[in-house]
Amino acid sequence: MMAVQEQKKEKKEPLFHIVRRTDISTKTKAVIYAIAILAGFLISSLICWAFGEDATPIDFFASMFTGAFGTKRLIWLLLQDMALLLGVSVALVPAFKMKFWNLGGNGQVLMGCLASIFCMFYFGDLNNVILIPLMLVASLAAGVLWAAIPGIFKAYFDTNESLFTLMLNYIAQGLVAMFITIWVKSGSGVLSPLSAGNLPEIGGNRYILIIVVLFLLAGLMYCYLRYTKHGYELTVVGESPNTAKYIGINVKAVIIRTLILSGAIAGLVGFFLAAGINHTVSTASANNMGFTAIMTSWLAGFNPLLMFASCFFITFVNRGMQEVRMNFSFENDSISNIVVGIIYFCVIAVSFFITYQVVFRKNETKTKAKEEN
Amino acid sequence: MVTFVVSAVSLAIVFLYGCLGETLMEKAGHLNLGIPGIMCLGTAGGCLGIALYQGMLSDPSKPSWILLILFSIFFSVIFSSFGGSIYALLTVSLRCNQNITGLALTTFGSGLTQLIMDKYVDRSYFDAAGKVISRGFVNNSDAPGILKALLSYGFFVYFGIVLALAATFVLNRTRVGLHLRSIGENPATADAAGINVTLYKYLTIIVGSSIAGLGGLFYTMDYLKGSWENASTIEAFGWMAIALVIFTLWKPNVSILGSIVFGGFYIAAFVLNGSSTQKELLKLLPYVITVVVLIFTSIVKKKGSQAPAALGLSYFREER
Numbered sequence: 072m073m074a075v076q077e078q079k080k081e082k083k084e085p086l087f088h089i090v091r092r093t094d095i096s097t098k099t100k101a102v103i104y105a106i107a108i109l110a111g112f113l114i115s116s117l118i119c120w121a122f123g124e125d126a127t128p129i130d131f132f133a134s135m136f137t138g139a140f141g142t143k144r145l146i147w148l149l150l151q152d153m154a155l156l157l158g159v160s161v162a163l164v165p166a167f168k169m170k171f172w173n174l175g176g177n178g179q180v181l182m183g184c185l186a187s188i189f190c191m192f193y194f195g196d197l198n199n200v201i202l203i204p205l206m207l208v209a210s211l212a213a214g215v216l217w218a219a220i221p222g223i224f225k226a227y228f229d230t231n232e233s234l235f236t237l238m239l240n241y242i243a244q245g246l247v248a249m250f251i252t253i254w255v256k257s258g259s260g261v262l263s264p265l266s267a268g269n270l271p272e273i274g275g276n277r278y279i280l281i282i283v284v285l286f287l288l289a290g291l292m293y294c295y296l297r298y299t300k301h302g303y304e305l306t307v308v309g310e311s312p313n314t315a316k317y318i319g320i321n322v323k324a325v326i327i328r329t330l331i332l333s334g335a336i337a338g339l340v341g342f343f344l345a346a347g348i349n350h351t352v353s354t355a356s357a358n359n360m361g362f363t364a365i366m367t368s369w370l371a372g373f374n375p376l377l378m379f380a381s382c383f384f385i386t387f388v389n390r391g392m393q394e395v396r397m398n399f400s401f402e403n404d405s406i407s408n409i410v411v412g413i414i415y416f417c418v419i420a421v422s423f424f425i426t427y428q429v430v431f432r433k434n435e436t437k438t439k440a441k442e443e444n
Numbered sequence: 445m446v447t448f449v450v451s452a453v454s455l456a457i458v459f460l461y462g463c464l465g466e467t468l469m470e471k472a473g474h475l476n477l478g479i480p481g482i483m484c485l486g487t488a489g490g491c492l493g494i495a496l497y498q499g500m501l502s503d504p505s506k507p508s509w510i511l512l513i514l515f516s517i518f519f520s521v522i523f524s525s526f527g528g529s530i531y532a533l534l535t536v537s538l539r540c541n542q543n544i545t546g547l548a549l550t551t552f553g554s555g556l557t558q559l560i561m562d563k564y565v566d567r568s569y570f571d572a573a574g575k576v577i578s579r580g581f582v583n584n585s586d587a588p589g590i591l592k593a594l595l596s597y598g599f600f601v602y603f604g605i606v607l608a609l610a611a612t613f614v615l616n617r618t619r620v621g622l623h624l625r626s627i628g629e630n631p632a633t634a635d636a637a638g639i640n641v642t643l644y645k646y647l648t649i650i651v652g653s654s655i656a657g658l659g660g661l662f663y664t665m666d667y668l669k670g671s672w673e674n675a676s677t678i679e680a681f682g683w684m685a686i687a688l689v690i691f692t693l694w695k696p697n698v699s700i701l702g703s704i705v706f707g708g709f710y711i712a713a714f715v716l717n718g719s720s721t722q723k724e725l726l727k728l729l730p731y732v733i734t735v736v737v738l739i740f741t742s743i744v745k746k747k748g749s750q751a752p753a754a755l756g757l758s759y760f761r762e763e764r
Contacts, residue, residue, distance in 0.1 A: 412551040
C-alpha cells in the first residue's frame with residue numbers, strides 16, 4: 072500500500088528542476104559562451120543563406136573575416152571602433168556595478184559630440200592649442216550633465232533611472248537636430264565636416280591616439296573598481312543600499328559621484344568622435360553605442376578587462392557584417408541587425424546555464440540510490 | 445483646427461497600441477524594451493498578410509474591407525507574438541536580464557522587418573489597401589467639424605480605444621486583472637496564493653506584444669495610407685510608446701488621453717508656421733514632459749501612480 076502511494080507521488084514530481092549554481096569554473100563558463108557564439112553564427116549563416124543570393128555558410132564566414140581583417144586599414148578601423156565601444160562600456164560599467172541601469176549612453180556620448188562641435192563652430196578661429204582643451208572640457212561637462220541629472224534624482228527621489236536616461240537620449244538627439252537647423256542655413260540638415268579643432272595625427276596615424284587612450288582607460292577602470300575605496304563603495308551600494316547605509320557609506324554621494332565619472336568618460340568618447348573622427352555631428356553620431364555597450368559590459372560580467380574581449384567580438388560581428396551585406400547584395404543594414412540580434416539572443420539565453428543548473432529527476436533518484444547503498 | 449485634431453488623434457493611436465501593450469507587460473513585472481522591435485514585426489506581419497490577400501484577388505486594387513482587416517490583424521498578431529515569445533522564453537523561463545533581452549529584440553525585430561518589407565512584400569497595390577483600411581464612417585468633406593473630429597477615422601482607431609477601455613476593465617475589475625497586478629507587485633506572494641505566475645507572464649507578454657504590433661501596422665496602413673518608409677521611424681515611435689507608459693502612470697484609460705497629447709505635440713511641430721529650429725524644439729516637448737512627470741511622480745510617491753514593485757526583476761521560485 073505504502074509503495075503504491077510512493078509511486079504515485081513519484082509520478083507527480085516534475086521531470087527536472089532548476090537550482091542556482093553556487094559557483095562556476097571559468098572553463099565551464101568559457102565553454103558555454105563559446106557554444107552560444109558558435110550556435111549564433113551557425114543560425115545567422117543559415118539565415119543569410121536563405122535570404123541572400125548564393126550566400127553559403129562558407130562564403131558567409133569568409134566575408135566576415137575579410138570584412139574585419141581584410142586590409143591594414145580595415146584592421147585599424149576595427150581597432151578604432153572597438154576602442155570607442157570599449158570607451159562607452161567603460162563609461163557605463165561603474166553605474167551598472169552600482170545597479171544603476173544607465174540606458175543613456177547614446178545621449179551622453181551625443182552630448183559630448185555636440186559640445187565639441189559647438190566649440191569648433193563658434194571658436195573655430197582660436198589656435199588648436201587652446202581650442203582642443205576647450206572642446207575637451209566642454210565635452211566632459213556635457214557628458215557629466217547628461218549623466219549626473221538622472222543620478223541626482225535617483226539619489227534624492229529614487230526616480231527610475233532607466234526610463235529617465237532613455238528619455239534623455241531623445242532630448243539629446245532633439246538638441247542636436249535643433250543646433251543643426253541653426254548652423255546649417257541651407258536646410259539640408261547635414262553639417263559638413265569642420266576643419267578647426269581636429270585632433271593631431273601621431274606619427275601619421277590618426278587611429279592610434281584614440282585607441283591608446285581608451286584602452287588605457289579600460290585598464291584604469293579595472294583598477295578603480297577593484298582596488299580603490301570608491302570602487303568598493305559603489306559595489307556595496309549596488310549589492311545592498313541598506314548595508315551601505317549601515318556601514319556608514321553616503322549612498323547619495325556615491326551615486327552622484329559614480330554618475331559624474333560615468334558621464335565624463337562618455338563625454339570623452341563624444342569628444343573623440345567629434346574631434347578625431349567625424350568632425351561633424353548628426354543625430355546618429357553615437358552610432359547606437361550606448362545600447363551596444365550595455366550588451367558588451369553585461370557580457371563581460373562588468374569586468375573592464377573582459378570587456379576587451381566582448382567589445383572586440385561585437386565590433387568584429389558589426390564590421391564583418393558590412394562586408395557580408397555588400398557581397399550578397401542586401402540593400403541595407405537590415406541583415407546586420409538580424410545577425411547581431413540572433414547572436415545576442417544566443418548569448419543572453421546561455422546566461423541561464425551560467426546562473427542556474429538543470430537537475431533531472433532520474434539523476435537525482437540514482438544518486439539517492441547510490442547514497443543509500 | 446479640425447484637421448489638426450484629426451491628424452493628432454490618428455497619430456496618437458500608434459502610441460496608444462504600443463503603450464497599451466507595454467503597460468500590460470509592465471503590470472506583470474516585465475519592462476520590455478523590445479516594444480520598438482515588436483511594433484516593427486507587427487508591421488511586417490500585417491503588411492505581409494495584406495500582400496498575400498491582395499495576391500489572391502483577381503483585381504488587387506479593389507480589396508474587401510473586412511477581409512483586409514482580418515488578414516492584417518491575423519498575420520500581424522502572429523509576427524508580433526513570435527517576437528513576444530522570444531522575449532518571454534528568455535526573460536520568464538530562462539530568467540535573463542530584461543533590459544538587454546529587450547534591446548536585442550529591438551535590433552532583431554527592426555532588421556527582420558526591414559528585410560521582409562524590402563524583399564518579400566509586394567507593395568504595388570498598398571495605396572488601394574490603405575484607402576480601404578483608413579476609410580472612416582464620415583467621409584464627405586462638408587460634414588460638420590464635430591462629426592469629422594469624432595467619426596472620420598478608420599477601424600483601427602476605434603479598435604485601439606476599445607482595447608484600452610477593455611484593458612482598464614480587465615485590470616481593475618476582474619480576477620484575472622487582480623492576479624496580473626499581484627504578479628507585478630510581488631510574484632512570490634502571488635505564487636503562494638496559487639496563481640500560475642509563469643503562465644500569466646507568458647500570456648500577458650504575448651497578448652501585450654500582439655497589441656503593440658498593431659500600432660506599427662496602423663501607422664503604415666492607416667496613418668500613411670499604405671506607404672512604407674523604413675523601420676527606424678516605427679522604432680522611434682516605439683520608444684515614445686514606452687515613454688507614454690510612464691506619462692500615463694500605468695493606466696490604460698489615461699493612455700487614450702495621453703497618447704492624444706503626445707500625438708498633438710508631434711503634429712504641432714509640422715503644422716505650426718515656425719522656423720525649423722522652433723519645430724525641432726517642439727518635437728522635444730513630449731520627452732521633456734515625460735521626464736517631468738517621471739520626476740514628479742517619484743517625488744510625490746502617491747500610491748497607485750508608481751511602477752509595479754517587481755518591474756524588471758526575474759522571479760525564481762526557489763529563492764523566496
